[in-house]
Structure formats: C-alpha cells, structure tokens
Amino acid sequence: DAGITQSPRHKVTETGTPVTLRCHQTENHRYMYWYRQDPGHGLRLIHYSYGVKDTDKGEVSDGYSVSRSKTEDFLLTLESATSSQTSVYFCAIRGGNTGDYTGELFFGEGSRLTVL
C-alpha cells in the first residue's frame, strides 16, 4: 500500500465551474504526478511536482493548474471546467529516494470527473 488517497472519488459538475481534486500521500515522497486517462489515449501527464512549491507542466496542461504547499498534498484545479475535461484523473507518486531512481510509479485509485 503506497498510502495514496484521492478525493473526491466521483464528481459531477457543470461547465464553467471550478473543480479541485486532491491527492494525499503518507509516504513523504518527493515526486507526485497528475495523469488523466481517456479511452484510446492511455494515460497522459497533466502536471507533476518535484517538491514543495516546485511544479512543472506535462503534455496536456492547458486548462489545469496545480499547487503543492505541503509534501503530502498535491492539488489539481480546473479553473473553469469544460466537457473535454470529463475524464478519470489519477495521482501517482514516484518510488525510491533521491539518487535511487527506480522509475516505478504508485497510483491512487482515481477520481472520476464528469463535466455536463
């Protein structure tokens, strides 16, 4: 158990409303990631974080912002949700400590977001 909790697990919202998804880890890992999963696209990286207040963009970052004010929490915000952001969102943490790269990611159980 990698100690990753995502909330909410399910959310239905309307176009134009803001949405925040939370990822919480208990393992004190440095690297955290947000992916979205869509049929035919696999998983695509939205943003990632390599430390408190240190974040960077992934391949599909438009329309999303992130924040990491504490090691254990990584927030994903949709400022104004659109129907194209209907998806399943996964948080992940990277296994291994600094200097011991294993590449393995541990995933949360996902947050299913529907934008009407």
Next chain:
Amino acid sequence: AQSVTQLGSHVSVSEGALVLLRCNYSSSVPPYLFWYVQYPNQGLQLLLKYTSAATLVKGINGFEAEFKKSETSFHLTKPSAHMSDAAEYFCATDWGGGNKLTFGTGTQLKVEL
C-alpha cells in the same frame, strides 16, 4: 520525446493459451521500460520494469518481457493465461530525464473459457 506504441487495443485469448502483448518504443538510446496492469475501477500497478540490467525481465503473476534493441520492442508474455489476467495493460517509458513516464494507449486483455 520518447514514446511507446502498443499494437492491438484488444486481445482475446483462451484460458491456458499464450499471452502476447506488443510494445515498441521509439528511442535511439535504450530507455527504461515498464509494463503496468489496471484492473477494473483501480489504479495502475507495476508488472515489471527494464532498466538495462538484463534483457529478459520477470515480473509478477508469471509475466515476463524481453527487451530487443534490434527490434525496439518490449513485448509482454505469459505462457498460460488465467481468467484473473483479464485487465488492461499499459507499456510505458521514461521521458524528460527520468522524472516522467509516457504511457502507451493500452491493450485490453480478455480471457475466455
């Protein structure tokens, strides 16, 4: 950026038959390569990983994969499929200095009696 291509979005095999899921990578330098499995309504979990230590990599649940540089391939195999193997499988490679994984589009494995 490095990428992986999974051939076949759906594969169906009979229970007890060989499982072969295909993955090709695009890179001039042998990358790190991974296979992940996703069961319904769950997150992904690691099956196995290649990090250049050995070309034949053994993973959990009887799966293995062979890194073939000449073919830029990293296909996943299992000698005998079990009903519990039905899931979606993702090939992945690292990108951007090893801090980000890029995933293939996934292969849904169906196991029939």
